[in-house]
Amino acid sequence: MSEKIISIFGLIFVTSYVAKYVGPGTFGQISFSMSLFQIVQVIAQLGSSIIIFKRISKNKRSGIILINTTVLMRAFFYFICSFPIVIYFFIHGANDSFWFIFAAFLSCFFSSLDVYSVYYDAILKSKINTVINVCGLILSLVLRWWIASFEMPPVLLTIPIVLTSMFPYLLRAIAYKNNYNVRPLLKRHRGKYRRYLLKVGGSFVISDVSIAIYTRLSLLILAVLESKTSVGIYSVALNLAGSWSFITMSLITSTLPSIFSEKNDSLALKKTVKLNIYMAIISITVIFFAYLLGGWFLRFFYGVEYDGAFYPLIILCMSTMVSTLGTVSARFIAKYSGYSFLSKKMLIVLVSSLILNYLLIAKFGILGAAISTLATEILSLTLYNYFFKRGIVASLHIETIKYILMPFRRRG
Template sequence: MQIFSNKIFSNSLWMMLEKVISIFGLIFVTSYVAKYIGPENFGKIVLAATLFNFVQTLTWFGNQEILFKRVSKNKKMGLNYLFNTQKLRILLFFLFSTPILVGLACFTDRLTLIYGIATASATFFLTQDIYTIYNNAVLQSYINAITNMIGLSVALAVRYLIIYLELDYAYLAIPILLVTFFPYVLKKWIYNKNEQPLLNKPKKYWKYYIFAGGSLVVSTLAISFYTQITSLMLAKLTTLKELGIYAVAVTLGTAWSFVNISVITSVLSKIYQIKDDQMSYALIAKLNGIVIAISLSAMTALFFLVNTIIQWLYGSAYLEAQYLVLILALSTMCSGLGTVSARLMIKQESYHYISKKMALVALSALPISYVMIKCYGLQGAAYSVLLIEFLSLTLFNYFYKNGLIFKIHFYPFFKKSFQSN
């Protein structure tokens, strides 16, 4: 069965275009900001972003993929779920963000608090942006691409103006908010022109949101934890300067991941509709091959260009990041393959296994990150991310349904066994 229809291919291209402009636009402006404020103050922005990543995860409460699957399978059912849980997400956001802001006010300096407030505001609009999920699920990602480009352009222009005028570092909080505010407003306006929100017995949906998401929130929180724990450990065990350098390495090492995510998201909207398991496994095996091919191409380009890119964009103060970029790029490939496996489990509604698996990954991440960073500093941080992603992709997945993920990873050797079932 062909993995790409014309509509899926077109949707993937729109998603990629959006991410190309967003990521590379942000790389150029972030590098401009990083040069302007230096590694230590840049580390303060990274710290705020790391903390509110957890708030975003907790607010969605494991429901992002459930929402995507519902809209993919049944548009009306998905819309009901999206809109009837909106107020619940607002309550969850304020519940989880308030303690962090209080902590920043009590234990950090003025600049970190300002960046924290701006990041909290930006995160609020991300958690309310149900329109991105809807547009991706119905293969209308061009709306996300266009609106995000507009929002990014406004934010970039404001950042350049602040730096050009040499204003106080605190003013850089403004574009942090604008980059999510404008796309949210535009997507909401476009949606309301074409569709009508459906509100019907929200308490019933709230209950499902908590109970269905409850089995996935552990896994999504664990993902946030093990992907962000390295940044938190660096801030604790080293300095904000090293955190700033590490953030540059992460940006460059993962910048190309949008290609993987765009392809995975578009193809999975088709796989979710397939009822035949053998056909699903064959498509997922093909998807794994595509992810590996994309990743190897990106790593080859980075191998030859990373030194020049860092010198050009960030300057000599960030040169230490070059030793981390390829390690983090390899971990990004593992992450992409892990995403494919996780989506298969979600398709089969194996939420309990996902929760247990990700809890174990998170528990293993803490000692791995601590020991690696304590012993090897920045390079230890990068290797700890790679090790955690590799274990998540392989060891922790291979116990699922008598080695199903292992068999899909080595599909040519197990193809006949799938057909005989």
Template sequence: MSKKVYLNSLWMMAEKLLSIFGLIFVTSFVARYIGPANFGKLTFATSIFAIVQTVSLFGSDNLIFQKTSQNRKTGEHIIFATRTLRNLFFTVFASLVLLYLYLTVDPLTFIFSVAACIGVYFSLHDTAYSIYFNATLQSRFNTICNVTAILVSLIVRYGIAEFHLPVSYLSIPIVLVTLVPFLMRRAIFARKKLSTPQRIADHLQQYRSYVLKVGRKLVLYTLSIAIFTKTSQLFLGMKSQHDLGIYSVAMTLGSSFYFVLNAFISSFLTQIYAEKDFERSQNMVARLNLMVIVIASSAAVFFALFGHWIIQWLYGAAYQQVNDILIIAVFVTLFSGMSTVAEKYLIKFNAYDYLHHKTMTLVAFNVIVTFLAIHYFALYGAIFAILATEILSLTLFNYFYKQGLILDTHIRIFKPSTYFKR
């Protein structure tokens, strides 16, 4: 892998380090301040609109990454062509969700929901710019924008908790954390883009038709990723918001190292997409999977040794039940990371139809299993349901494509020839 790829990964990881700071010094302070039940309400609101965002993107996030990695101008055309589509889908789905929440939830949850809705609108468009800079190995711009936004948001959150302001004021940083980077990234993109306004206008209809054709296949795939992580939160929130608060803290800690996985996955996939030789690309995917396994295993050992102390120090006695499911949450992140590698690799082969059918089956499995598991086992059912879904998503549901293309990459993880030239 080129030096530029490694440097880009370091920029992406640097961007997330401040998020860890926020987790340790601010988010935990807020969670301790408002208690598991109110923290569950906050999680419930953000979970719903995370799914709305995924639907509104209509698969364009994967298209932008893939096409920008191959041709920068093509990526820019898709970003502009999908702007109106994203607005349309978001307006329809967000309005329906807000109406439902207004009629069914308490006032505090609805306030959080409105804030999450506004924040997701900005994130919806900001995601395109963020993916563009990652795909062109310019993640330093993402780092600058996100660090600024996180600092502003964390200062506001800390102030609200420190001065014991009403819990509803936490809606302010929910909006700021997406508004600030959106404004900054849009300004940078306007200066850095290669395409001229006339050139973009000439291609708008062409790329809108392309996105609608391909996006309808990808939207269920991208929706599945959101559903895997959010279904448990939605069902658990309806049953017990206290349990949802416990679950949210466990998943936050258990996935706290995902920024490292994501940095390597995003950076190395640009090289994998560009690689023409099949054998080399298979080995590259196997090596990337090994990196994911090593990083996640290290995190599991760390939390096994220090997890109990960390939870007591950061969150307090009210969150001690997190210890029961924390290591499981780490393994959920492991399989999620490997599944991301596999599915994004399939996109290299334009496996849109396969991902479409896979997702329809997997989503149905996930919803049924999660509902039953939470109904009978509550908190513990939620964590085991997401674990089972991630394992099947990585293995069985991927292995049928092209005579076990993904299975072959998994077998290569254990072959010395994958790492050493003959």
């Protein structure tokens, strides 16, 4: 929770200060660069987070061996996927854009290697992760504020971009050092662990990459069809619209165990309906205040150059609400072991998002990006989920609507 509070503090006071200083163009270049390599990062991790977590939970030594024997493989995949992007922008990048690309490349490289965070979560020492992440976040925010405050060249922002992930990675790697010598008894077993990660991780990669791409498609297509300035304005709206989602996610995380452990399907449905209602109440409250104060907030903290982010902000807040309800539905599907369905659905969502983003951004620009994001989330929440297990998610949504309308029925 402390990490989230510092992130929001940084978003309001530091990120806004930096965004105002560098302007939408440079801010858009930073957002675009990070979006590109975050996708590469997901590919390079090969679904290892889930696999390593499960392996350590069952057999700690085996999990440590899996981490140690696959680190070079993750680095290899990251460099193979990143190399064409770095070379392209080295040749075609204008002004300082290449340095932001290179900084994003380094930052996501350290993130792709940093599966040590999974190790500490799996051995129930997540406080180590929290302390390290908070230290890295504070260091990055202080450097960003310092660079903007003293009006230093914007290209120096590449330093905190790299340190945001490098610093936590190095701290976790040092804390993990006693485990480096844990290796398979026979050298040939190293290949066995690598093949295992490729085989099992492959089933997660498709879904993970689909999610990574579709959540960033609007930014990437805006960069192609519009400009980096549009990306900068839109990324401000996107970041603000998602900044409060940790509240709903915390509630979902704390409520899910009781839903998963419920053996009575009818009671599980009722519990999930109530969770949907709580999500809707929180989300509608946030949307109301965003509409009421969003314009003032953007002008005061970000400057008049970001006025164009207001209407996308409201639409994206709605999208965050739908996405939150979608998370509840996805967890409800997971209760019935619908992991294969969710993986296939994400591919369809990706294709839908690509089509909607291209058509709507070409027609309406930044506003089109926000509308396409909302439309994609609605399709993902409703139509695409209704094909699972004879429409059990449709039943969930119908019961939720009935619950909302219950007071009005009584009055009638």
